[in-house]
Amino acid sequence: MQPSRIADLPRSRSALRVGLPAKAGIGLKPQHFQEVLATRPELGFFEVHAENYMVDGGPLHHWLGRIREHYPLSLHGVGLSLGAEVPPDEAHLDRLARLIDRYQPASFSEHLAWSTHGDVFLNDLLPVAYDSETFARVCRHVDRVQERLGLRMLLENPSTYVEFERSTMDEATFLAEVVQRTGCGLLLDVTNAHVSCTNHGRDVRAYLDALPLEAVGEIHLAGYAEDTDAAGDPLLIDHHGSAVAEIVWGLYENVIDRIGARPTLLERDNDVPSFGTLKAEALQAQALLAARGPGCLHRVRSHL
Amino acid sequence: MSIRLPSTVPSQATFAAALLDPLAPCPPGLRAWNGSDPLRRLAVYRNNVVSSLIDALADTYPVTQQLVGSEFFRAMASVFVRHQPPESRILAHYGAALPAFVAGFAPAAPLPFLPDVARLEFARLRALHAGEAEPISEAALTRALADPPALARSHLVWHPSLAVIESPHAVVSLWAAHQTEGEITPVEIDCAEQAIVLREGLDVLVLPVDPGTACFTARTLAGEAFSNAAEAATAIDASFDLGAALSLLLQRRALLELRIHAGPALG
Numbered sequence: 001m002q003p004s005r006i007a008d009l010p011r012s013r014s015a016l017r018v019g020l021p022a023k024a025g026i027g028l029k030p031q032h033f034q035e036v037l038a039t040r041p042e043l044g045f046f047e048v049h050a051e052n053y054m055v056d057g058g059p060l061h062h063w064l065g066r067i068r069e070h071y072p073l074s075l076h077g078v079g080l081s082l083g084a085e086v087p088p089d090e091a092h093l094d095r096l097a098r099l100i101d102r103y104q105p106a107s108f109s110e111h112l113a114w115s116t117h118g119d120v121f122l123n124d125l126l127p128v129a130y131d132s133e134t135f136a137r138v139c140r141h142v143d144r145v146q147e148r149l150g151l152r153m154l155l156e157n158p159s160t161y162v163e164f165e166r167s168t169m170d171e172a173t174f175l176a177e178v179v180q181r182t183g184c185g186l187l188l189d190v191t192n193a194h195v196s197c198t199n200h201g202r203d204v205r206a207y208l209d210a211l212p213l214e215a216v217g218e219i220h221l222a223g224y225a226e227d228t229d230a231a232g233d234p235l236l237i238d239h240h241g242s243a244v245a246e247i248v249w250g251l252y253e254n255v256i257d258r259i260g261a262r263p264t265l266l267e268r269d270n271d272v273p274s275f276g277t278l279k280a281e282a283l284q285a286q287a288l289l290a291a292r293g294p295g296c297l298h299r300v301r302s303h304l
Numbered sequence: 305m306s307i308r309l310p311s312t313v314p315s316q317a318t319f320a321a322a323l324l325d326p327l328a329p330c331p332p333g334l335r336a337w338n339g340s341d342p343l344r345r346l347a348v349y350r351n352n353v354v355s356s357l358i359d360a361l362a363d364t365y366p367v368t369q370q371l372v373g374s375e376f377f378r379a380m381a382s383v384f385v386r387h388q389p390p391e392s393r394i395l396a397h398y399g400a401a402l403p404a405f406v407a408g409f410a411p412a413a414p415l416p417f418l419p420d421v422a423r424l425e426f427a428r429l430r431a432l433h434a435g436e437a438e439p440i441s442e443a444a445l446t447r448a449l450a451d452p453p454a455l456a457r458s459h460l461v462w463h464p465s466l467a468v469i470e471s472p473h474a475v476v477s478l479w480a481a482h483q484t485e486g487e488i489t490p491v492e493i494d495c496a497e498q499a500i501v502l503r504e505g506l507d508v509l510v511l512p513v514d515p516g517t518a519c520f521t522a523r524t525l526a527g528e529a530f531s532n533a534a535e536a537a538t539a540i541d542a543s544f545d546l547g548a549a550l551s552l553l554l555q556r557r558a559l560l561e562l563r564i565h566a567g568p569a570l571g
Contacts, residue, residue, distance in 0.1 A: 056435030059506040079393030117320035121390040124352040161345040162334045201337035231340035
């Protein structure tokens with residue numbers, strides 16, 4: 001299989017070439033549109049879920065367009081279903097391409113997961129087996145996305161709750177191989193790393209060590225909920241509905257100590273609090289980033 | 305490259321089916337590091353899928369939910385979600401089929417107005433996300449009005465956000481009563497009501513209208529010629545005032561074009 005020739009891709013999209021700034025950003029919510037424009041908080045970027053903006057017109061496009069005039073944008077997909085048994089849907093790629101043309105995001109990211117089967121959209125990020133067959137398939141799908149959209153995408157590590165008997169490699173190895181094969185970058189969700197490692201009895205520091213951290217183009221931080229499995233062991237659930245846990249802040253500091261400041265998103269999709277609360281959390285990340293400096297960010301940029 | 309049928313064990317078909325069927329057994333091939341029953345873990349995915357889709361419906365249908373209460377709504381929505389999961393990755397399009405489902409949902413039968421309340425709410429969601437469009441220009445309007453025979457044959461092109469709600473129940477008043485905080489004004493539910501739903505600028509409007517205006521707008525929206533729609537409106541509502549109806553819709557910038565086809569209308 002031929003890796004994508006990222007270097008040969010069109011260079012017309014200046015925002016994508018520059019990338020997101022190595023600062024803290026917030027997931028943009030409609031209830032905060034007007035406050036963002038009225039107060040213009042000092043944030044590095046905003047991120048939106050691509051599928052929420054796949055509508056013809058109306059206030060979502062109106063406000064996003066205005067906010068985009070003042071901030072870099074990260075376009076985060078939740079419906080491409082890269083891990084599905086069938087190739088990425090071409091009509092969906094067309095919709096993504098139109099959004100990218102319209103809003104000129106500085107980054108496009110998606111998940112190592114599937115969310116569609118046949119005609120059905122399941123609206124969740126579902127797990128894949130980590131074996132050679134899935135690896136080849138995911139690489140083909142990432143190649144197609146990068147070719148169609150003309151960009152280097154970031155692939156996000158998932159939160160998972162089950163594992164597959166047929167898996168032959170661990171998740172970090174799988175991701176590292178996909179990055180190497182396709183030239184995509186990593187969206188390192190530190191919360192997902194903690195959630196998945198806890199749920200599968202693994203050492204999160206070893207997991208992070210096994211990832212190609214130099215390929216991290218963005219970091220996600222979010223809250224999780226705590227439950228237990230059938231044996232009474234902890235089962236953490238990624239719900240994006242609360243503040244970032246102390247243990248995740250610790251892992252985050254450890255990561256940016258090693259690789260320097262990276263664009264960092266505070267994700268909150270459920271029980272969304274006031275904008276002020278989100279901003280305070282982002283500023284907490286910003287202070288940690290400012291203390292590190294740019295680190296080895298050039299190693300990421302050199303891929304572009 | 306050798307051709308292999310893509311599959312994960314369990315296949316994604318088995319996994320997907322198990323997510324939507326709470327009674328399905330755990331798909332084969334799953335494991336947990338501590339040897340615990342993976343069904344408990346699969347339940348996290350089951351819950352994510354169904355609850356997130358119910359939440360999406362609750363966002364689209366807030367008044368429908370208020371009328372039956374959250375517990376009833378979520379139970380009804382969970383049946384709907386399992387029978388008619390989304391076919392689009394764009395959740396703004398999900399739930400168009402809920403009003404028809406509610407109409408056939410036996411436990412909701414004591415509230416016969418509920419499907420029309422839901423239709424009104426979905427029309428509002430569609431209007432919110434509809435495309436932008438420029439209204440007809442003064443000049444084009446003046447030209448069309450100056451040629452009555454051509455106008456009679458013309459087809460009206462409406463703003464993509466426009467929808468007509470016609471109900472044997474007072475669903476427009478009922479919906480409006482739920483838009484303000486505090487005590488809800490009692491509504492005489494057995495009165496027929498009609499409304500035009502459309503977006504003007506960034507705002508979605510629900511305009512109560514008389515039966516003739518609703519009929520005229522609905523018929524032209526369905527593609528009937530101007531004069532046929534006006535005659536149908538007068539037939540059901542002798543007091544129908546075509547001038548007032550047009551003036552309301554023009555004032556709301558809802559009319560985009562009067563499309564006049566060459567030659568006499570066929571049939």
